[in-house]
Amino acid sequence: MDFEIPEETQMVVDTVRRFVTEKVQPLEMATEEAAIIPADALARVKAEAQALGLYALNMPEAVGGGGLSTVDMCLVEEQLGQTSDALIRRVFGQVYPMLMACDAAQTERYLKPTVRGDLITAMAITEPGAGSDAAAISTTATADGDDFLISGTKHFISDGDIADYVIVMALTDAEKRARGGITLFLVDRGTPGFKVARTQKMMGHRGYGHAELVFDNCRVPRSAILGELGEGFKLIMASVAAVRLAHIGARSVGMAQRVLELMRxxxxxxxxxxxxxxxxxxxxxxxxxxxxxxxxxxxxxxxxAWEIDQNRDVRAKVSMVKVFASEMLGRVADRGIQIFGGYGFTKELPLERIYRDSRVTRIYDGTSEVHRMLIARSVMKRGLSL
Ligand SMILES: Cc1cc2nc3c(=O)[nH]c(=O)nc-3n(C[C@H](O)[C@H](O)[C@H](O)COP(=O)(O)OP(=O)(O)OC[C@H]3O[C@@H](n4cnc5c(N)ncnc54)[C@H](O)[C@@H]3O)c2cc1C
Structure with a gap:
């Protein structure tokens, strides 16, 4: 097994590390205080990141992304983890891999502009009545001629307040649900019947919003379907592994490394x-x-990450990483504050922000409890095949 990091990967990692330290970290304090990223500085830094080819690194080159392997992406994500989630989203992009299911027209209208950083997207799965049990959603999309009428409420949707379009998960067949009855739709902001009802204040992640979205007979054409009718649940499940691994696993490593450096x-x-x-x-x-x-x-x-690159089924392993990384970060953030004594409790260091921001990593993208359940089920069925 070769653990050597190839030179070209190391160059990208070093570039991201320098960029994050020199250009992005200086924006953290102002973002924390105002709960908004300073607009001028953001425009400048985002343009620099784009010019260096650091935007949407997770997406394939064919659509304008960085085309990194999962291993390389995780090495980069460790460096991104050295700053806050809000800044990562805005400076380096938050492009959901399931958008690769876009057809030709959607690719031009949504995918490519999102990869370029011209459009912001959000993913709306969770509802007041359906969180961990995502297949229990009650938002419906009812066929009406060539259109669909979407009705229901989504909440906690990251960037839902500013997204140019939202990937909405809705029931198209209430009987079938996860087995062929859930569909994803691309819904533009401003579509009649779709409104941002309110933003929901969070204990962390200052600098970007989380919103409740209401759909009331929101009419969308059939061409708004992402992927196939009824295949939305499968599409989400197929793309979450790499996201969980990179955004929670690798980013947690980066955040913890930053804390360790301060502790040292x-x-x-x-x-x-x-x-x-x-x-x-x-x-x-x-x-x-x-x-x-x-x-x-x-x-x-x-x-x-390496196993994902070999196309292996790593669902249980990703769950293990998700739980371990998020809980590890919680322990590390807590120790970081402890070692600084009273100073650790102040807002003069990034520690208290990391302490607050890290808490949600045990909740979103599947709670620790749900992932433990999945790990246990897999081990009971197949044993621990490492
Ligand atoms: C900051 C933030 C950003 C988010 N961003 C998004 C987003 O962009 N898009 C989106 O769709 N959603 C988003 N979410 C929602 C997030 O994915 C959900 O909060 C998460 O899935 C948990 O669902 P819930 O909050 O309804 O908790 P619940 O599912 O109600 O869980 C409550 C408790 O019950 C436990 N529990 C539930 N089921 C089981 C079980 N079977 N076994 C054992 N314990 C169980 C849970 O582990 C938890 O402790 C976000 C949430 C937050 C806080």
Whole structure:
């Protein structure tokens, strides 16, 4: 097994690392304070990222993306994790891989402009009555001649407040549900019957919004269907593995590495009782545990990414990474604050933001409990095939 990172991948990783440190991290404080990314600075930095080819790196080259393998994307995501989710979305793009199911016309109208960074999209699955049990949605899309009428409410939708168009999951056959009765639709902002009802304030992720979206007999043409009629659930499930791995797994590694770096500086620099606090064994334990946590998660992420690149079925492994990485980040963020004492609790360091932002990684993209259930089911059926 070759663990060497190829030179060209390392160059991309180094470029992203420099870009994040020099151009993106300086925007964090202002974004946190105002809960909005400073517009001028964002336009400048996003244009620079695009010029360097760092936008939508996860998408295939054929549609204008970076064309990275899953392993390479995870190595890049570790670097993206060195800043906040809000900034990653806006500067480097948030393009959902399921958009690869666009037909020729949709590719020109939605996919390519999104990959270029001209359009913003959101994905609307969750509803007030259906979260973990996504197949229990009650939003319906009823055929009406050549059109469909969408009715229902979605909530917690990231970027739902500003998206130019939303990928909406709706029931087209209430009997079949996940087995052929759920369809994805591309719905433009401003379509009559579609409104952003309210934004929902969150404990973290300042700098981008989460919204409740209401569809009331919202008429869309048949050509708005993404993929095939009735195949929406399958399409989502087929594309979430790589997203979970990169956005939660690899990004958590990056965020934890940033925390460890701060912990290291503090342990070496801060003196109490006449000596660096890093001389105290209980402080050393925090550092050692954090280093082990990061190392273990990183290996899990990269191994699973490699298996995805070999087209292997890694659903249970992705669930393991999702749970382990998100819980690891929670532990690390907590230790980071602890090692800084009172200073860790202030808003002068990125630690308290990371502490708040990291909490949701155990909730979205499937809660820890649901993923544990999936892992257990898989192990009970097939054993632990690593
Ligand atoms: C910041 C943020 C951004 C989000 N962005 C999006 C987005 O862009 N698009 C979108 O569609 N959704 C989004 N979501 C929604 C997110 O995916 C859901 O919150 C998540 O799936 C959990 O659903 P729920 O909140 O309804 O919790 P519930 O499903 O009600 O879960 C409540 C509790 O019950 C537990 N539970 C549920 N079922 C089981 C079970 N079978 N076994 C054991 N325990 C169980 C859960 O683990 C949890 O502890 C976002 C949420 C947040 C907070």
């Amino acid at each position: 500086e503090q342990a070496n620099g801060r003196k109490q009782f006449g000596q660096p606090i890093g001389d105290f064994q209980m402080v050393q334990q925090m550092i050692a545990d954090t280093a082990m946590d990061i190392f273990a998660t990183r290996m899990m992420v990269l191994n699973t």
